[in-house]
Amino acid sequence: MAYVITQSCCSDASCVPACPVDCIRPVGAAPDATSAQMLYIDPEACIDCGACVDECPVNAIFYEEDLPPQLELFKEINAAYFHNKPLESEARPATNPRPRALSKTLRVAIVGAGPAGCYAAAELVGVDGVEVELFDRLPTPFGLIRSGVAPDHQHTKSITKSFDHLFADKQFRCHFNVDVGRDITHDELIAHHHAVIYATGASTSPALGIPGEDLAGAHPAADFVGWYNGHPDHAGHTFNLGTPRAVVVGNGNVALDVARMLLTEPARLAATDIAQPALDALSQSTIEEVLILGRRSLRHAAFSAGEFLALGNLEGIDVIIDGHQVDDVDPAGDDLDVETAFKLRLAREYARRPATPGNKRIVFQFSAVPMEISGAQQVEKLRIARADTKDDAWVETSLVLRSIGYQGVPQRGLPFDAGKAVIPNDQGRVIDEAGRPLPGTYVTGWIKRGPRGVIGTNRACAQETVAQLWTDYAEGTLDNQVQDGASLTALLLQRGITTVGWEGWRAIDDAERERGARMSRPRVKFTVIPEMLTAATKQPTMQ
Ligand code: NAP
Numbered sequence: 001m002a003y004v005i006t007q008s009c010c011s012d013a014s015c016v017p018a019c020p021v022d023c024i025r026p027v028g029a030a031p032d033a034t035s036a037q038m039l040y041i042d043p044e045a046c047i048d049c050g051a052c053v054d055e056c057p058v059n060a061i062f063y064e065e066d067l068p069p070q071l072e073l074f075k076e077i078n079a080a081y082f083h084n085k086p087l088e089s090e091a092r093p094a095t096n097p098r099p100r101a102l103s104k105t106l107r108v109a110i111v112g113a114g115p116a117g118c119y120a121a122a123e124l125v126g127v128d129g130v131e132v133e134l135f136d137r138l139p140t141p142f143g144l145i146r147s148g149v150a151p152d153h154q155h156t157k158s159i160t161k162s163f164d165h166l167f168a169d170k171q172f173r174c175h176f177n178v179d180v181g182r183d184i185t186h187d188e189l190i191a192h193h194h195a196v197i198y199a200t201g202a203s204t205s206p207a208l209g210i211p212g213e214d215l216a217g218a219h220p221a222a223d224f225v226g227w228y229n230g231h232p233d234h235a236g237h238t239f240n241l242g243t244p245r246a247v248v249v250g251n252g253n254v255a256l257d258v259a260r261m262l263l264t265e266p267a268r269l270a271a272t273d274i275a276q277p278a279l280d281a282l283s284q285s286t287i288e289e290v291l292i293l294g295r296r297s298l299r300h301a302a303f304s305a306g307e308f309l310a311l312g313n314l315e316g317i318d319v320i321i322d323g324h325q326v327d328d329v330d331p332a333g334d335d336l337d338v339e340t341a342f343k344l345r346l347a348r349e350y351a352r353r354p355a356t357p358g359n360k361r362i363v364f365q366f367s368a369v370p371m372e373i374s375g376a377q378q379v380e381k382l383r384i385a386r387a388d389t390k391d392d393a394w395v396e397t398s399l400v401l402r403s404i405g406y407q408g409v410p411q412r413g414l415p416f417d418a419g420k421a422v423i424p425n426d427q428g429r430v431i432d433e434a435g436r437p438l439p440g441t442y443v444t445g446w447i448k449r450g451p452r453g454v455i456g457t458n459r460a461c462a463q464e465t466v467a468q469l470w471t472d473y474a475e476g477t478l479d480n481q482v483q484d485g486a487s488l489t490a491l492l493l494q495r496g497i498t499t500v501g502w503e504g505w506r507a508i509d510d511a512e513r514e515r516g517a518r519m520s521r522p523r524v525k526f527t528v529i530p531e532m533l534t535a536a537t538k539q540p541t542m543q
């Protein structure tokens with residue numbers, strides 16, 4: 001018997017050092033360590049001790065015998081990873097040069113309180129002499145954990161608990177509701193800190209660049225995601241849900257999230273922290289079918305095997321794939337990675353499943369390229385060109401969501417690589433056009449490496465960035481004189497900025513949970529900033 005890692009794995013590798021026989025992969029310098037959607041336990045080597053279970057922040061690890069039926073396949077998925085890559089001891093990244101204590105105070109600002117910023121803080125807090133100040137433009141922390149992870153993935157959201165110790169630390173202060181670039185400049189931050197780490201993510205959506213994309217009813221999926229998650233930027237959005245079919249363009253995990261949210265029964269949604277306006281609107285939805293378009297074939301689909309598997313277990317929803325669409329590729333072929341092989345296998349199984357009368361449908365079309373959206377006042381239909389058969393057909397729909405990834409935006413005062421939509425950097429050190437490091441300025445997360453990877457991928461990313469910072473500290477490049485925390489607080493006060501600290505966020509959190517309890521829901525989020533600020537001030541300990 002062995003332990004098995006399952007769908008909600010966040011890949012932050014907290015389980016890895018806990019394993020006494022080192023049987024969890026991929027880690028360290030393995031080529032797939034940064035791109036892996038999940039980690040795997042070698043069943044041959046596992047000694048059933050369960051140490052990994054205690055460390056997992058998202059409850060993704062089960063004892064083989066206790067696997068819920070819908071997760072059974074993960075037993076095979078875990079084992080299959082090691083068929084192609086037998087367990088060997090793997091090179092770990094060079095020992096983290098994190099010092100234990102500093103001879104003098106080092107003040108570090110982190111901009112962005114999402115997972116990337118929190119993992120960066122975790123690398124710093126605990127070192128004697130470090131003061132960390134965490135900024136976010138919203139009054140609430142946790143970035144995409146709060147406003148990106150789908151509400152039906154509450155296990156994943158529980159990863160925020162693993163950051164609780166940071167916020168309780170006396171070396172740590174939060175300045176939420178502060179927009180760096182607008183309320184305070186980069187130069188001012190640098191004047192108050194020896195180092196500034198930007199973890200601002202990738203908040204915009206690229207365009208498809210096809211005619212009709214600006215019609216009402218065509219939206220970036222990110223707007224829909226922000227709306228159902230109660231992000232204040234998306235509070236006022238409306239989506240036409242009074243249509244039998246919605247079309248989602250793109251083949252990533254966000255496309256699957258969106259499809260599930262469009263079709264899940266309201267009663268199930270109500271058991272999540274979905275924003276109340278989205279719950280109310282989706283309760284009136286008449287959508288029966290979500291058509292998901294992948295411009296390439298199934299073997300190139302970006303969604304993870306675990307999420308694809310989970311679709312097939314949704315109650316009242318069929319997954320429809322035309323048998324002809326399943327690649328003519330042997331799922332057991334040696335050239336396929338374990339995830340792709342499972343996706344092909346699952347697709348074949350879905351293609352064989354009979355449709356259930358009365359069920360809603362998630363329909364996949366691969367090699368399907370959106371060409372044109374058409375309608376008089378709003379979206380009425382979408383033309384799709386088939387790259388495999390060269391056919392061309394219109395499908396009727398009033399809602400098109402493009403789920404084709406995210407893009408970083410420039411940060412005022414810093415260089416920007418418009419082609420890659422990232423802040424140019426060398427392993428996390430921000431560099432200018434000539435490749436010279438900008439003193440004391442770093443990046444981590446999606447704004448450093450682009451919008452790839454799951455939540456835990458940000459941990460290794462932050463370790464790499466903070467390792468550069470320690471090197472710079474050791475070499476004396478972070479030795480400049482800076483102003484203290486009191487001076488920073490005074491500056492923000494003088495500008496009339498209502499700063500929300502950790503206690504303020506806790507007050508918002510409590511108020512949301514109380515609102516939820518009154519409606520038998522886990523929480524009812526505030527979706528507009530003034531309401532958040534009012535809730536935050538209910539506590540006396542605003543910073
Ligand atoms: P993604 O994984 O990068 O997928 C983007 C998809 O859009 C790809 O299928 C891509 O196809 C397609 N695409 C790009 N440009 C297109 C165009 N012009 N026309 C048609 N299709 C186009 O992006 P994402 O889904 O936004 O996810 C972002 C990251 O968050 C990923 O790393 C993802 O795994 C992660 N995430 C994880 C979870 C989870 O673990 N449950 C949930 C949500 C997000 P090509 O491959 O052909 O370029």
